[in-house]
Amino acid sequence: MEEHGFIINMVKSHLQPSQVLLHLGVRFKLKEATVSLPKERRGKNFLGYQALFTQSKSPTNALSTHSGTDDCLPGLQVQDTILAARRPSTTRIHQVTWSTFCSWMRKSGVDPLQAGVPAVLGFLQAGVKKGLCPSKLRRQTSALASVLIISTKESHSLHPDIQRFLKGAVNLGPPPIHRFPSWDLNKVLNALTKTPFKPMWKVPLRLMSFKVLFLVAVTSARRVSELAALSVRDELCIFQKESVAMKLDPTFLPKVNTVFHRSQELVLPYFCPNPRHPKEHA
Structure with a gap:
């Protein structure tokens, strides 16, 4: 060779x-x-x-x-x-962070598993130079802390130098404040009563799906993951006389994984159970 x-x-x-x-x-x-x-x-x-x-x-x-x-x-x-204690997304973030850290350490010819607080601080400083936001630096620190010993023996918290570094990163690059214009719920609801969302028999299925999803999200205040876990299966979507009861998919794991949160039903009552006005019939 x-x-x-x-x-x-x-x-x-x-x-x-x-x-x-x-x-x-x-x-x-x-x-x-x-x-x-x-x-x-x-x-x-x-x-x-x-x-x-x-x-x-x-x-x-x-x-x-x-x-x-x-x-x-x-x-x-x-x-x-x-x-299984971690979300798949968290595991992927940890894997990417550790792979990047290993590549960064090998450039210096140092075993990544031998790295200590100084090496972690150098890696985080390299991220600061690249413009990483403080929240991402904290995620990287969390990933490295699951592998390396960078905590104190007394309190099992992060090393004081790392804590001060993360605080300094926030002071040097504070998170931006996004000032989005406020929106008017009544204006949105009023728009849903007009074209192209009316009349219902002329509304495309795509727009009708958007409308129903928006109304369910606003009235239920559920997380996106919980809305995605709803199903139209007969045993999970039960039509009653004056309401519709929707249950979460049994295989779904909510953010707070307790029996109470997994067994909660989403009950959608009829908006007008006794219509009298012509517009109510419509």
Whole structure:
């Protein structure tokens, strides 16, 4: 390979075939499909690192079930349970942040898992130079804190230097205040009673869907995710004499995942159960 122009790092190369590899400070046993932490590396918050990097179930990085030995990390079942504590969107943000941090650290030839508070501050400062907003810097800090030990032993909160850095980032680049023009609900409701939303038999299905969705959102004050979890299935959309009761899809997990929030019904009463005026009949 050297004859073809490749430069081989003999220190980091494995010249003999082996089913046990040491990569990024972690011991991979390919035959047993286990990952273990060397004794000298124990005490690190490796569980967060595992949750970020063991998304794939391929044999080369899959974790086997706990074999009872101290060297083995929790298996796939424990890993999936821990990952379920986060929203998929949060997991994706953490993965992207950690991948970016690893690339940034390797430019200096430093193992990302050996990074401490100074390295994290340098990474965040690089984000400030790129114009990242304070909220994104906080998300990056949260992602790195799930892998690295950057908190105090006494209170388990972020290191004081990191807290002061985030506060300074807010002072240097305060979030912009968006002054959107106020809108008049009565004007919007009045517009819905005119063309192109009237008469109903001439309204395209697309506009009618927008109208119904808007009215349900305004009258129910539900979250977007909850509105998306509504269904027209017979067991979830029940028409009664003077109302319509809509239930959330049983597979939906609300932001506040409790029995009370999952079992709440959305009841839409008839706007005019006893029409008398011609306009009410319309």
